[in-house]
Amino acid sequence: MNTDIAEVVRETVTELGTRFAEFKDEHQRALAAEIQYREDFERKFNLARFDARTSPTEPPAATWMDAKTKQAIPVLSHKHRLADLTEQKPDTPSMGRILRGVLLGNRADDARELAEERKALGIVSDASGGILAPDYVAGRWIDALRARMVLSQAGARTIPMPGKTLTLAAITADPTIAWHAENSAITPSDPTFTGVTLSAKTITAVCKVSVELAADAANIEQVIESTLIAKTATEIDSAGLNGTAVNAALAPSGVFNLTGRNTVTGVGAPTNWDWCLDAIGKLLAANVPLENIGTLIGAPSLWLKMAKLKTGLSGDQTPLRMPEAVEKLPTAWTTAAPSGKAIIADWRDLLFGVRKDLTVRVLNEAFLGSNLQVAFVVYARVDFAAARPASFVTAEGITVS
Numbered sequence: 216m217n218t219d220i221a222e223v224v225r226e227t228v229t230e231l232g233t234r235f236a237e238f239k240d241e242h243q244r245a246l247a248a249e250i251q252y253r254e255d256f257e258r259k260f261n262l263a264r265f266d267a268r269t270s271p272t273e274p275p276a277a278t279w280m281d282a283k284t285k286q287a288i289p290v291l292s293h294k295h296r297l298a299d300l301t302e303q304k305p306d307t308p309s310m311g312r313i314l315r316g317v318l319l320g321n322r323a324d325d326a327r328e329l330a331e332e333r334k335a336l337g338i339v340s341d342a343s344g345g346i347l348a349p350d351y352v353a354g355r356w357i358d359a360l361r362a363r364m365v366l367s368q369a370g371a372r373t374i375p376m377p378g379k380t381l382t383l384a385a386i387t388a389d390p391t392i393a394w395h396a397e398n399s400a401i402t403p404s405d406p407t408f409t410g411v412t413l414s415a416k417t418i419t420a421v422c423k424v425s426v427e428l429a430a431d432a433a434n435i436e437q438v439i440e441s442t443l444i445a446k447t448a449t450e451i452d453s454a455g456l457n458g459t460a461v462n463a464a465l466a467p468s469g470v471f472n473l474t475g476r477n478t479v480t481g482v483g484a485p486t487n488w489d490w491c492l493d494a495i496g497k498l499l500a501a502n503v504p505l506e507n508i509g510t511l512i513g514a515p516s517l518w519l520k521m522a523k524l525k526t527g528l529s530g531d532q533t534p535l536r537m538p539e540a541v542e543k544l545p546t547a548w549t550t551a552a553p554s555g556k557a558i559i560a561d562w563r564d565l566l567f568g569v570r571k572d573l574t575v576r577v578l579n580e581a582f583l584g585s586n587l588q589v590a591f592v593v594y595a596r597v598d599f600a601a602a603r604p605a606s607f608v609t610a611e612g613i614t615v616s
Contacts, residue, residue, distance in 0.1 A: 275300075284377060291373040292563075293361065297571065298354035300375065310356050311440030314575065314591060353573035357595065359440075361567075363448035365547045366455045369510035370562030371599075376415055376570050383566065385411040386603040387475060389502060413568030415596035416466055418454070420447050423590040443593060452551035455567070455599045456512070456558070467599040470565065471556060475604030477501055484614040485520065486527065491541045494559050494608045501605040503561050510545040513557035516615040518548040557610045564606040570596040 275289035289300060316330065361367040374381065391404035420443050428435065453459075458469030470476065477497040482490040491511065498508050524535040536542075544559070552558075574594045601607065 279374075279383075281377060281381065283382070286377050288377070288381070289375060291375075293367045293370065295373070296354070296358045297361070297373065297375060297569070298351055298358050301351040301354055301571075310352070310359070311436030311438075313352070314439050314443075314593075315436050350571050353571050356573050357569055357571070359444045360448045360451065360595070363444055364567075365452045365510075365512060365549045365551060366562070366565060366599075367567065369512060369545070369547060369560075369565075371455075371565040371567045372563055374413065374566050374568045376413055376568045376596075376598075379415050379570075381413045381568060382410050383413065383600060383602065385409050385601065386605075389605075411600040411602070413566065413598045413600050415568065415570045416598050417594055417596050418447065418450060418466075420450075420593045421590060422593075423588050426587050426589055447593070447595065449549070449551050451597060452549060455565070456551055457553055467597070470558060470560070470599070470601060470607055471553065471609055473601055473604050473607055476601075477605060477608035479608065479610045480612055482610055482613040486524065487535065488521070488538055488541045490610050490613065491544075491557075491559075492538060494557075494610050495540055495544075497608045498559065498561070498606070501608075503606055505540075507561045507563070508544070509560060509562045510547050511541075511557060511559050512547045512549065512552050514552040514554045514615070515548050515550065516554045517552075517557055517613060518546075520613075520615045555611070555613045555615055557613065559608050559610075561603075561606040564602040566600045566602055568598045568600065572596055 275291055275295055277290040279288040279290060280286070281288055291297060316326075361373060364371075367373065374383070386407060387409050388407045390407050391402075393402070395401065422439060422443060424435070424439070432438070454466045454469060456469050457471050459466040477494075479490055479493045479497060495505075495508060499505060522534070525531060526533045526535055572594070576592045576594075
């Protein structure tokens with residue numbers, strides 16, 4: 216009898232041990248899966264902040280060579296990311312968080328944690344009292360700008376600049392082609408190539424915020440980051456399209472002012488899409504293949520004008536349908552474009568030069584004493600150049616009122 220009881224006890228203990236081992240294994244698998252899920256989520260969320268519509272492992276579209284330095288220059292389309300060209304740290308905080316730490320300093324509740332993050336990232340102070348961000352932090356910030364820029368979305372190629380200037384070749388006229396008779400002279404033609412120089416020009420953004428709001432608002436990091444990115448991207452687009460009227464030499468000259476571009480002028484008040492077809496025709500005549508003719512960029516007022524067009528038939532309020540060639544064009548309606556003008560291009564021939572420099576300077580001395588505000592200035596350095604002016608056509612003199 217005692218033997219039977221002992222056997223039952225042994226079997227029970229063995230079964231309990233087996234069940235406990237199974238429970239432990241299942242619990243460890245669930246815990247590992249939860250940790251992996253959280254890591255994947257954080258990584259995806261972190262990348263999403265600076266999404267430039269790309270796979271992080273995709274190589275550059277092309278690589279050029281700087282004739283002076285013999286340094287390789289990667290050429291990036293919109294789907295590529297500048298940050299992928301430098302070593303990444305998976306736990307890099309958002310730029311908004313970095314800026315909050317810089318703004319508040321020791322006033323932040325988590326000042327020590329923020330300071331440790333900047334130390335781990337290698338963010339150091341410069342001589343002016345600002346901070347210098349390392350390449351991979353600056354690269355992510357610039358990628359965030361590019362993701363919002365209309366010109367990058369349209370197809371402009373990004374060229375990381377290793378120095379203040381970078382000389383590139385541009386086509387001023389198509390080559391002269393002729394059949395040659397034996398022993399006859401070859402008639403010389405004007406040069407078809409020239410050099411264009413990307414020269415880094417500084418764009419600044421100033422942001423002021425009260426000490427109380429910076430310290431108390433739960434979403435201050437996201438608001439600072441998104442606002443700076445949106446406004447800076449629009450201003451870069453505006454300079455790339457129009458240049459600036461004030462201190463014009465300090466900004467890109469703008470493709471609307473590009474020498475050698477094609478033009479459709481004196482459009483007036485449109486009643487149809489003929490002006491757009493004329494623009495496409497100019498590009499075709501300039502040897503731009505139809506499949507390479509890209510985004511139509513114009514102001515919101517132009518979109519509204521064209522969207523309200525009717526068929527023209529008496530009493531018919533049916534909206535005017537676009538011609539097929541126009542309907543297939545991608546469009547971008549942006550406040551960066553001037554009213555009464557539009558532009559179409561093979562946008563791959565627009566080169567967006569950018570220095571991987573990002574400097575932030577806090578302006579406590581200007582605002583803190585009077586109204587308890589803190590402010591910072593963010594500097595970026597960019598420029599635009601056209602590799603082939605004939606790849607651009609502007610439609611001008613459009614009456615939109």
